[in-house]
Amino acid sequence: MDDLRAINCDVDTNATKISARGVQVHYGDTHAIKDVDVDIKERSVTAFIGPSGCGKSTFLRCINRMNDTIDICRVAGDIRIDGDDIYDRSIDPVQLRARVGMVFQKPNPFPKSIYDNVAYGPKIHGLARSRVEMDEIVERSLRRAAIWDEVKDRLHAPGTGLSGGQQQRLCIARAVATDPEVLLMDEPCSALDPIATAQIEELIDTLREKYTVVIVTHSMQQAARVSQKTAFFHLGSLVEYGDTDDIFTNPRDSRTESYISGRIG
Amino acid sequence: MSNIPSGSVARTKMDKVRGSLSRRHRKQFILQAMGITAISLAFLMLFILLASLISTGHKAFTQTEITLEVFIDPEEISAERLPRGNFDDVLAAALAADLPSVDPNDRAAMRVVGGILSNGAQFQLRDRVVADLSLIGQTIALSVPVSDPYDQLHKGLLDRETPESLRRLDDTQISFYDRLIEIGAITSSLNTGLLTNADSRFPELAGLKGAIMGSFWALLTCFLISFPLGIGAAIYLEEFAPRNRLSDFIEVNINNLAAVPSVVFGLLALAVFIGWFGMPRSAPFVGGMTLALMTMPTIIIATRAALKAVPPSIREAALGVGASRQQVVFGHIVPLAMPGILTGTIIGLAQALGETAPLLLIGMNAFITSAPATPFDSATALPTQIFIWADSPERGFVSRTSAAILVLLTFLITMNAIAIYLRSKFERKW
Numbered sequence: 001m002d003d004l005r006a007i008n009c010d011v012d013t014n015a016t017k018i019s020a021r022g023v024q025v026h027y028g029d030t031h032a033i034k035d036v037d038v039d040i041k042e043r044s045v046t047a048f049i050g051p052s053g054c055g056k057s058t059f060l061r062c063i064n065r066m067n068d069t070i071d072i073c074r075v076a077g078d079i080r081i082d083g084d085d086i087y088d089r090s091i092d093p094v095q096l097r098a099r100v101g102m103v104f105q106k107p108n109p110f111p112k113s114i115y116d117n118v119a120y121g122p123k124i125h126g127l128a129r130s131r132v133e134m135d136e137i138v139e140r141s142l143r144r145a146a147i148w149d150e151v152k153d154r155l156h157a158p159g160t161g162l163s164g165g166q167q168q169r170l171c172i173a174r175a176v177a178t179d180p181e182v183l184l185m186d187e188p189c190s191a192l193d194p195i196a197t198a199q200i201e202e203l204i205d206t207l208r209e210k211y212t213v214v215i216v217t218h219s220m221q222q223a224a225r226v227s228q229k230t231a232f233f234h235l236g237s238l239v240e241y242g243d244t245d246d247i248f249t250n251p252r253d254s255r256t257e258s259y260i261s262g263r264i265g
Numbered sequence: 266m267s268n269i270p271s272g273s274v275a276r277t278k279m280d281k282v283r284g285s286l287s288r289r290h291r292k293q294f295i296l297q298a299m300g301i302t303a304i305s306l307a308f309l310m311l312f313i314l315l316a317s318l319i320s321t322g323h324k325a326f327t328q329t330e331i332t333l334e335v336f337i338d339p340e341e342i343s344a345e346r347l348p349r350g351n352f353d354d355v356l357a358a359a360l361a362a363d364l365p366s367v368d369p370n371d372r373a374a375m376r377v378v379g380g381i382l383s384n385g386a387q388f389q390l391r392d393r394v395v396a397d398l399s400l401i402g403q404t405i406a407l408s409v410p411v412s413d414p415y416d417q418l419h420k421g422l423l424d425r426e427t428p429e430s431l432r433r434l435d436d437t438q439i440s441f442y443d444r445l446i447e448i449g450a451i452t453s454s455l456n457t458g459l460l461t462n463a464d465s466r467f468p469e470l471a472g473l474k475g476a477i478m479g480s481f482w483a484l485l486t487c488f489l490i491s492f493p494l495g496i497g498a499a500i501y502l503e504e505f506a507p508r509n510r511l512s513d514f515i516e517v518n519i520n521n522l523a524a525v526p527s528v529v530f531g532l533l534a535l536a537v538f539i540g541w542f543g544m545p546r547s548a549p550f551v552g553g554m555t556l557a558l559m560t561m562p563t564i565i566i567a568t569r570a571a572l573k574a575v576p577p578s579i580r581e582a583a584l585g586v587g588a589s590r591q592q593v594v595f596g597h598i599v600p601l602a603m604p605g606i607l608t609g610t611i612i613g614l615a616q617a618l619g620e621t622a623p624l625l626l627i628g629m630n631a632f633i634t635s636a637p638a639t640p641f642d643s644a645t646a647l648p649t650q651i652f653i654w655a656d657s658p659e660r661g662f663v664s665r666t667s668a669a670i671l672v673l674l675t676f677l678i679t680m681n682a683i684a685i686y687l688r689s690k691f692e693r694k695w
Binding site: 064071094095097098103111120171174177178 | 507508576578579580581582583584585586587588589592596597601
């Protein structure tokens with residue numbers, strides 16, 4: 001816990017990367033997110049916790065506008081990354097997603113080679129000018145995702161042939177290949193065994209050096225292990241947001257306390 | 266409750282379970298037995314169908330031929346007047362040489378002798394002579410088909426016990442046949458003409474080339490129209506169209522379209538393509554357009570199902586790294602759905618290959634003795650050819666009809682096998 005506190009001191013000096021004000025999300029008639037205000041710090045890991053259906057994933061998907069693909073979903077309010085309103089008319093979601101990468105719950109590599117999986121993002125955005133440059137991007141991304149040593153000899157083998165944990169790290173490599181500023185992770189370890197989970201958690205801790213990481217998790221231990229800030233969602237509202245240490249040791253709201261001690265969820 | 270020993274409670278419970286267990290087993294047994302019966306019946310029907318087709322059709326795969334030593338008499342055939350050469354007389358004379366009982370000057374008897382040969386024999390001889398004029402005046406060996414009654418006799422389909430007055434060949438004709446068998450002039454060979462000749466009034470000359478080419482052109486046209494249109498429509502409806510009343514309406518109607526009887530499409534084609542647009546009758550191109558109307562809903566439905574079957578995680582993954590909608594669809598979804606799309610397309614085309622009614626309405630059941638060189642020439646298709654042959658009175662067409670059905674089935678089974686192969690080869694597992 002001591003080292004975590006040391007990190008927190010660091011974080012507090014960081015600038016705000018993402019700021020959300022009065023965010024409302026409706027799914028048809030359901031009011032999924034109610035008036036959420038949150039400021040997410042740069043180069044830190046922020047965890048969203050809460051019981052199933054509390055809206056934490058929905059809110060996460062607002063940050064890279066993945067909710068746009070759902071016809072019945074309407075998002076209102078103001079979300080800014082570095083001060084730019086990401087729901088502004090002039091912002092193309094495609095452009096936004098080059099800045100905000102995402103890793104999903106279930107490892108979902110493309111049924112292509114490991115190399116092509118990582119190269120896909122840079123290719124569609126035209127980030128590499130030559131084959132050599134692309135090779136560099138692929139290697140750098142795989143190294144950042146701590147999977148380079150395991151796959152460097154079989155870059156052209158299908159990505160779907162890897163184990164679950166390797167697939168998830170490949171997906172992280174794919175997400176960081178476009179060099180995003182923010183990395184969203186939607187329960188990235190829920191389909192993985194404890195060893196793979198530990199590897200991913202370790203990786204998340206190193207990713208913090210370069211990226212602003214926002215992670216949704218069901219596991220409170222995971223939130224405590226990897227994050228510096230924690231937001232607790234309940235029934236679509238942001239109940240409590242603060243330093244991870246404070247949330248877990250000294251929650252201010254009774255609902256947070258009930259959830260952490262296992263009474264709701 | 267307390268005075269009942271717990272053991273007996275357990276026993277009565279287990280008795281109940283056991284009772285229900287035998288009931289459940291019986292139900293399962295009955296279900297399985299019904300399933301096996303249904304499958305056996307289906308296989309039996311299939312077996313009967315194929316057995317009857319093969320037993321009548323196999324005879325059409327051989328052709329009775331007669332080998333003659335033909336003296337090409339310069340008096341009858343001259344290089345200057347080839348079109349008016351008496352090829353049939355030359356052939357009859359060659360036959361008469363093998364039949365000592367016939368007087369070559371008896372014109373009536375010579376006509377009967379000439380009748381042993383197929384009507385096409387004289388054209389075969391003519392073609393030989395036209396190709397090589399130096400043959401005139403020489404004696405050449407020539408194998409030509411015999412006419413249908415002799416073919417039937419040779420294949421054992423003509424009963425010698427039938428009273429002479431009811432028989433298609435009288436005793437003299439049968440004696441000619443026996444004499445020719447004796448000297449070894451009559452042989453059976455593989456009937457390549459079945460696949461290389463076009464249609465003919467004479468069963469021994471009739472072949473499927475015209476029908477196969479007609480079906481080929483029609484299917485090619487059908488594919489070129491329905492594949493891009495069907496896939497385009499399906500991709501738009503599935504991936505890009507907004508979900509509203511209009512798209513629901515279109516969806517319902519596409520499903521309805523797939524259920525419209527094919528004869529209705531034939532009438533539509535007759536009225537629109539031939540009536541309004543003045544397109545040629547009997548042309549495989551028009552046939553293909555008509556079949557495309559029928560195949561398109563099948564392709565649209567199969568394509569949409571294949572697109573829907575692509576896991577949403579792939580879509581999210583691509584969107585997540587910043588692919589545009591079009592890149593997601595054409596870079597990921599469509600390639601992954603391709604095996605399903607191809608399977609649906611091939612099955613749709615196989616249906617179109619076997620479709621008869623719409624082709625009858627646009628006149629693809631005409632009697633055409635040459636294979637179509639382009640999709641705009643008049644032609645028949647395989648199913649309509651079967652229809653025409655089944656309708657013909659000559660005995661020889663009975664086995665040829667079955668043989669044509671076997672050819673059609675071969676094409677259909679091949680197409681379905683390709684579909685299965687593609688599906689298993691490109692199927693991906695997630």
